[in-house]
Amino acid sequence: MSKLTDKAKGISFDDVDEPTPEVPADRPRTAIGAISASIAMGRGVEAENRELRAKLEHFEDATVVELLDPKRIKPSRFANRHELSFAGADFEGLKAEIAGTGRNVQPIKVRRIGQGADGKDEFEIAFGHRRHRACLELGIPVAAIIDELSDAQLFSEMERENRERQDLSPWEQGVMYKRAIDEGLFPSLRKLASSIGAQVGNVSTAVQLASLPAEVVNAFPSPLSLQFRWGSVLKAAVDKNPDAVAVLAAELAAMTPKLPAKEVLARLTGGPAASSRSAPTAFKANGKVVGNWDQDPKGNVVVRIKAGALPAAKERRLREFLEKLLE
DNA sequence: TCCTTACTGATAGATGCCTC
């Protein structure tokens, strides 16, 4: 059955691919019939138009992914990624994944910021800095969604995407929040928190972490190792004695290799250093290890003696000795 | 009144210890 005849009869178009018979059985045989068929065909075209319009409406809000030259895309000025986020096994894994598939499967989001000297469009990243950097280093086009975004929208998109991935360090979050406040994107932490759907207390803590003096941050092996709850204790230490902390931080920053993050925290805040705890000391009897002497995190001395190594009589003598010793 | 900070409790994940 032909498409034309179908439309003339106003019935389903499902079989449009069916081969057209050479002589349609229901072709109009009179002028009146031909006119009627023509009117009916018109209605069929209208129906088709309606259908196409409906399909277009369906795609109206859909996002279109384009392949862009990564060199024409710039990092966001609110970019929160520390340079160390673009190094290491995780980033190499991402690069390998993108290289394997030939493109970034999950597109990045950008906004158009103008045109370069050559008249070609240039873009700013809303989110997907690591995917962009990977494509840039691999020399392949980056799949991107282009959207028209205001500064606040760009910031919110970037923040939301990062938070959903939960791979942004507390310090990086703090830097991002602080920059948004400093740039005047949001009038207050409260407004920022409500805009991105975060708790104001948590935003405040992150900003506190990012507001630490640079020398304090540099004392750590990496800013990424800073933890949320360290912000308040480090700030208290800096407020209490800024000069002494700055000098100490500079000394710690100059160490190679740098001390572990927890050790740096302990040194800067005057807390108990992790490394100050002694390693367990083994007890030997007749050349065999029969127990050890240790210290728990609270500083309690713990003496362990293997079962069977201390007969009841000797255990009693040991208790008496310790009681006398500690009097 | 609004904003920031500090504190508390809940939850999830990590780690260590014990038993088999």
Add this chain to the structure above:
DNA sequence: GAGGCATCTATCAGTAAGGA
């Protein structure tokens, strides 16, 4: 060595207190 359990740690949500 594996599995179960307890403890510790980090984060987040909610809220109260203090300051401008």
